[in-house]
Amino acid sequence: MSRGFSTIGVGHPRIDAIEKVTGKARYAADFSLPGMLYGKIKRSPHAHARVLSIDAEKALALEGVKAVLTPWDVPRVLHTGAPAPRLGSLRADQLVLTDVARFVGDGVAAVAATTEEIAEAALDLIEVQYEILPAVFTVEEARRPGAPLIHGTEGNLVMPPIIVQAGDVEAGFAEADLVLEATYHTGRPSHCYMEPNACLCYFDESGTLTIWASTQCAFMVRGILSEVLGLPLHKVRVVVKHMGGGFGAKQDLYQHEFVCALLARRTGRPVKMVYSRKEVFMATKTRHPVSITLKQGVKRDGTITARQALYVSNTGGYASHGPGITAVGTIDMTSLYRCNENWRLEGRSVYTNAPIAGAFRGYGAVQSFFALDVQMDELAEMVGMNPLDFRLKNAVGEGDPSPSGHRLRADALAACLRRGAEEVRWHERWQPPEVKTGRVRWGLGIGTEMHSSGAYPDIKEQSNAILKMNEDGTVQLLTGAADLGTGAHTVLAQIAAEELGMPLANIRVVSGDTDMVPFDIGAYASRTTYVAGSAVQRAAAELRQRLLALAGEKLGCEATTLEIRDGEIRRQGQVLLSVAELVRGEGGRPAVALMAQATYEAKVAYSFAAHFAEVEVDTETGMVRVTKVVAVHEIGKAINPLGVEGQIEGGIQQGIGHSLTEDLVLDPETGAPLNAGFVDYKMPLAPDMPEIRVIILEEAPDPDSPFGAKGVGEDPIMAIGPAIANAVYNATGVRFRELPITPDKLLARLREQGETDTA
């Protein structure tokens, strides 16, 4: 394509920003209907317990209480929390309300009342008799012989182990001069999207359920609700307007969505349910705590000869995305750095009575890349190479295999490393930890990542788009893709505008209503720009062809000699008529309806990044301050650079939190979260954030994607963790194989190191 772009590649404010800055944007909890009731869920205080009986009499006697539901009043349909059909397949292990609580906060009963306060008061009046069962919270406990079986599966495994192998690992290790085996652990961060889960349900006279929800996957919600409630698909309508973040957790359905619909059906009134922040912490999702035992062999010249890993994830009380995450996390250990294509990788996902772990930005790979990139630093030191040079020597590039089974098409990872190294003046400024002294020590570290845009081939990726031409030359773009705050709709509008040759202002995005828009599998896996964007581009290309054909007829010339630019039909640069004039109808007759529809089934494209983190470690307090991050991302083509930067900056913020402070801590006795609130669960705040320098590379545009664009949503959170851990090592010589790196742990390790130093 030789022509310059007019709409893409330029930073655009989000098309819905005006609603957000004026307070007009409506999120699920902002909707209300006359006669509406408020629902609440009664949650188990026990991590593992059988519900023997529930007495709702007192609750029902409270004035304002309209209904109470128990596990025996609701459909007993086992369903999956995680709707996307993943390679690791799914486990239908959840009930609307459970008679066996499997984590602290599992919902066992529900109530609807005229006010939220009454509903809350009623919860205390519902009397539940439990038989307390033995509970396990860690993988070690859950795997021990004789451990309680949480879902009756052998050894509490969610699925049979996933095995990925190639080449000959033993031969690879035999060839190595040095072998390192170590175990890496990651914590239990919570998503902490600012909008608590919420929904509003009502049934109309025809028996159709409308649910206003906050979900990344409206069509999946429709599907599972229909299955569990026994309603045909055309009688379930899911509406999602604005979303206050999701980061993966809002791919799943939660108990409130089912319960709310059932309470609405029972009472004949609209019912709203909004989770408290504490409920969001304890009863939605966390990231999977994972342990990875990683073994690699390396030759003195820095060649990695083999890789072996065991990836074990703690999925908590229900499977959710446990199998998918474990599959992705395991397979992704084949990527980033070459190992002579000798690998043997195994993944296990284990049930425990911990809070449910689910999909979270970086889906299983955050943990893998943490282990891989920290070990890269360790190996570099073992062979006496500079960590940058060691990475450059082994970085995957053109022709190397990728987790999807396709060969990579470019040397983009090395390009990111080189560009970042230049920016931070690596060779001038990086020095080994031995030379660092003083109370506050500075360190520099690298983390890298690669991520596919979309989950193909694990998921049969598919998106659709419909474009409708209006008689004044403007266009309605119908998409099922959600915008959870990422700016996805702006990007889709830009793609349509660019392809059609029309101004962005002439495109209106219609979304978020399953009754109106075409099917979309959901917003996850950094897929929207790539997959949904491709569908939009195809539909726009088709609409453009139709417009040109119409113009050709009207002007009596070949359509192929015409083009559309700025909403005008032109031939060799000369404006002949505007699109509005072309489509407006004639002689009092309305215009012919012009519409185009396209479906796109994705292939696979990889984005890459290298992050360079600078830290200052106070060796007296154990505090780590990230002072600067240089983030180099190769994403093919940035459709909206302003949005891309925002994604990267936000991902880095979450990654800094995961690396230094964020961890949902469980009471080892009861399994109850001890820090289910923003004061005790500490995220980076405005004063905690470093300077972030975002560098976008467009070295390897994807041939199958809209204008070469690839995904970016998940990428930033994967590279920052190892960059920080490696920077802490560089500053102090203390090697952390676990996250988060909190001051207490760091101080203890410094002390240990001091003792061994003086010994």
Add this chain to the structure above:
Amino acid sequence: MKRLIRLYVNGEPHEVLVPVYRTLLDVLREELGLTGTKKGCDVGDCGACTILLNGEPVNACLVLAVEADGTQVDTIEGLAQVGEEGVRLHPLQESFLRLGAAQCGFCTPGMIMAARALLAENPSPSEEAVRFAIAGNICRCTGYTKIVQAILYAANREVM
């Protein structure tokens, strides 16, 4: 028990009969339909519900509606001027929009109100002062970079 209270919300008087235990946040959202002010935690930890009470920034979830009887309450809905030429955004709204400071937008109303209180007191704050002023407002999407830029940009424009 309920009590009749009088609030001046965005310059307009309202009389509301409220249960004594209900927060100002719930009254704004549920009784007055002003859902621009968000509830992110309901316990004073996140700043999503930041409003101005007699010009001072407060977390509306920590104020009982009866305590606010007789006060001036400013919310995000009152910030833009609606006149004959349509809606004129406040400089902060304008800069948040242009500089990409609102991603999911859930923290945005509270963030803008906190920034507004800062600029009323300190029209040309340093970057550090801006970061400090919004330290009680959590954003999970942006990394704060563009929010800080937007506030500084609006401040400079207001000074000019």
